Amino acid sequence: PVARIAVALKILELLKGANKVRAPLVKHLEIFLNNGGVPDLGLGKSPFSAFVGALDAGCELNEVEKATLLGEKTLVNAYAVICTEATRQLLSLSNGVSCLSSEACPADMRYLDQAALENYGNKHVVAAGMAMRGVLEGSSVLTSSKGKKMQAFSETPFAQAIASQILAEVSKAVNVELSSPQSVFVAGKESLPVVSSGLESLLLPLAESLLNVVALSNERTQEVKAAISSAGESQVVGDLARFVGKYHDMCKDKFAVARKESTLFAEGLLGGNSQAAGISVAAVVDALHHTMLVEAFAAVCLLRIKQGAKVVAQEEAPKPEASDDKKKKKKKEKKKKGGRSVTEEEASPTEAALKSLLAAKLENSLSCAGDAVGVVAAQSIGEPSTQMTLNTFHHAGRGEANVTLGIPRLRELLMTATKEIKTPFIKVPFAKGAKESQTKVLASRLRKIGLLEILKGIQVSEKPIVWDAGRKLVVQTFHLKLKFHPLKAYREQAGVMISKKMIFRCITSTFCAKVSTSLKAFSRKAAQVTPDAEIFHYLGKKGDGGDTESCAPDQQEDEDSPFE
Numbered sequence: 001p002v003a004r005i006a007v008a009l010k011i012l013e014l015l016k017g018a019n020k021v022r023a024p025l026v027k028h029l030e031i032f033l034n035n036g037g038v039p040d041l042g043l044g045k046s047p048f049s050a051f052v053g054a055l056d057a058g059c060e061l062n063e064v065e066k067a068t069l070l071g072e073k074t075l076v077n078a079y080a081v082i083c084t085e086a087t088r089q090l091l092s093l094s095n096g097v098s099c100l101s102s103e104a105c106p107a108d109m110r111y112l113d114q115a116a117l118e119n120y121g122n123k124h125v126v127a128a129g130m131a132m133r134g135v136l137e138g139s140s141v142l143t144s145s146k147g148k149k150m151q152a153f154s155e156t157p158f159a160q161a162i163a164s165q166i167l168a169e170v171s172k173a174v175n176v177e178l179s180s181p182q183s184v185f186v187a188g189k190e191s192l193p194v195v196s197s198g199l200e201s202l203l204l205p206l207a208e209s210l211l212n213v214v215a216l217s218n219e220r221t222q223e224v225k226a227a228i229s230s231a232g233e234s235q236v237v238g239d240l241a242r243f244v245g246k247y248h249d250m251c252k253d254k255f256a257v258a259r260k261e262s263t264l265f266a267e268g269l270l271g272g273n274s275q276a277a278g279i280s281v282a283a284v285v286d287a288l289h290h291t292m293l294v295e296a297f298a299a300v301c302l303l304r305i306k307q308g309a310k311v312v313a314q315e316e317a318p319k320p321e322a323s324d325d326k327k328k329k330k331k332k333e334k335k336k337k338g339g340r341s342v343t344e345e346e347a348s349p350t351e352a353a354l355k356s357l358l359a360a361k362l363e364n365s366l367s368c369a370g371d372a373v374g375v376v377a378a379q380s381i382g383e384p385s386t387q388m389t390l391n392t393f394h395h396a397g398r399g400e401a402n403v404t405l406g407i408p409r410l411r412e413l414l415m416t417a418t419k420e421i422k423t424p425f426i427k428v429p430f431a432k433g434a435k436e437s438q439t440k441v442l443a444s445r446l447r448k449i450g451l452l453e454i455l456k457g458i459q460v461s462e463k464p465i466v467w468d469a470g471r472k473l474v475v476q477t478f479h480l481k482l483k484f485h486p487l488k489a490y491r492e493q494a495g496v497m498i499s500k501k502m503i504f505r506c507i508t509s510t511f512c513a514k515v516s517t518s519l520k521a522f523s524r525k526a527a528q529v530t531p532d533a534e535i536f537h538y539l540g541k542k543g544d545g546g547d548t549e550s551c552a553p554d555q556q557e558d559e560d561s562p563f564e
Contacts (some may be wrong), residue, residue, distance in 0.1 A: 003455075013110055042114070044301075049317050057434075207262045207284045208262070209285045210264060210288050211255070211258060211259060211284055211287075213288060214251075214258070214284070214287050214288050214291045215255065215289075217251075217291040217295045218248070218252060218255060218291060219249055219258075220295055221244070221251065221291070221294055221295045221298050222246050222248065223239060224244070224295070224301075224302050225244050225245055225248060225298060226242045226296040226301055228240055228244060228298065228302050228305060229241045229281070230299060231302070231305045232305070237305060238292040240301045240305070244294070244298045247290075247294045248294060249292050250290065251287070251291045254283075254287040254290055255287050255291065257283055257287070258283040258284045258287040261283045262283070262284060287518065349488075356446070358517050374409060428442075436496070440491075440497045441497045443497075444492055444498060449498070451506060451507070452481075454484060454485070454490060454498065454503070455482060455484065456483040456484050456485045456562060457483045458480065458481070458482060458483070459480075459481040459483065460478060460479070460481075461478070461479040461480055461481075462476065462477070462479075463476075463477050464476050464477070465481065467476055481564055482563065482564060483564040484503065484562060484563055484564065485562055486562050486563075489498070500563065
């Protein structure tokens with residue numbers, strides 16, 4: 001069972017030889033294990049003599065290959081690992097059974113219907129869990145770090161304790177040091193000690209209890225198989241009955257093997273040591289796993305057959321005959337229309353027919369990017385398209401950056417189906433405890449706000465001044481004054497959280513740069529028109545609300561008065 005598979009894998013993993021001998025090794029190793037060959041782990045003169053002889057005869061190894069591939073130390077160490085693998089199987093099963101729910105079922109069972117498992121198929125999990133719980137709660141060998149008995153099953157790492165004990169015994173027997181991962185063999189933060197005179201006192205009660213559960217599960221599977229066979233004479237029912245019977249026979253064979261190895265271990269025919277204990281428990285665990293799986297599968301098959309028969313009976317039930325008055329009324333309607341009358345049952349589709357019709361309509365309505373969809377689809381986006389001009393798109397009262405996309409955005413989504421869109425939408429969730437004012441400040445910083453949106457007015461004054469008296473140079477100056485509303489008005493009416501410092505930074509860094517660029521272009525253009533005149537530009541910055549002192553972050557800003 002599990003132990004023999006594990007030793008095959010571990011020995012092949014540890015063998016260091018040429019690839020040409022790997023295939024014969026695998027072949028003869030499988031023959032040796034399938035025929036019931038078990039190494040004598042009493043560690044006497046030659047515990048692996050039969051195994052080495054079988055491999056030597058089949059593979060025709062030379063002396064060097066015998067020494068390197070079939071060394072005594074290599075085989076003993078490989079078989080020692082087997083006990084660890086067996087206890088891992090026991091650990092996995094015990095943890096799964098302790099949950100007592102279908103969530104802990106093996107992966108092979110998770111494709112089954114959840115409701116069906118809860119109705120019937122889960123009974124085997126409950127039975128096995130109760131049996132193991134009785135063994136564990138009745139055992140006095142497990143104590144906590146404070147010396148108290150562990151009562152709850154979830155707090156009783158029985159399998160971890162067995163694994164630790166087996167590792168200790170195996171290490172002494174083979175004179176090697178074996179280590180185990182903390183995540184497998186240690187429960188919680190502390191490893192629970194095992195107070196016992198020998199490992200056999202722990203494993204024998206557990207093996208006997210699990211064998212009783214296997215026997216009961218086989219009996220229930222036999223009953224379910226008989227119920228499936230008598231459920232009907234259809235081909236599906238017959239196939240299911242034969243399928244369940246095939247795997248039921250396999251489970252009975254596994255139970256016989258587990259019973260035999262458990263008996264041999266109990267009688268001391270295999271030496272009565274820790275390695276034999278691991279083999280017997282692994283066989284019992286393997287039989288229990290497959291028996292539980294087959295019983296659950298058989299139970300679900302029976303439930304499906306019963307549900308299917310009930311549905312067929314409902315569909316084939318005779319419909320109640322209509323009264324004479326209704327029959328006469330239908331005949332009159334048929335004569336008036338001059339054709340076949342449509343009954344109410346024919347006119348109203350069933351739920352399945354309606355779902356299939358909706359699915360067909362949905363599939364027919366799907367289209368890929370770039371498809372010609374016709375006039376109706378074009379009209380559905382015609383209204384918002386009338387507001388577009390090349391790269392701008394405006395909704396009344398809104399000026400965010402995510403609507404200034406226009407026709408390029410439509411082309412990006414509908415025609416080219418670009419995977420990486422240029423301006424994707426991002427939702428920013430706030431942490432618990434964030435204040436509303438803080439969220440508004442963050443939203444204002446993420447939002448695109450143009451200077452024109454917050455301006456109250458612009459005042460431009462023109463004044464000629466003497467620039468250079470020696471050259472008699474007179475220049476025309478323009479003084480631009482930007483007026484703003486009180487800061488409080490922006491927050492109350494538009495929900496925009498801005499400060500004077502933010503406005504001043506926007507003007508000096510962005511607005512003035514654009515004005516300077518425009519002045520340079522104007523100067524070059526004017527110089528070409530009037531080459532006799534000397535045209536130059538100069539840009540000065542001044543503001544009574546934007547200087548560094550009045551915009552210091554540690555000073556309180558006046559939010560009730562306008563500024564410029």
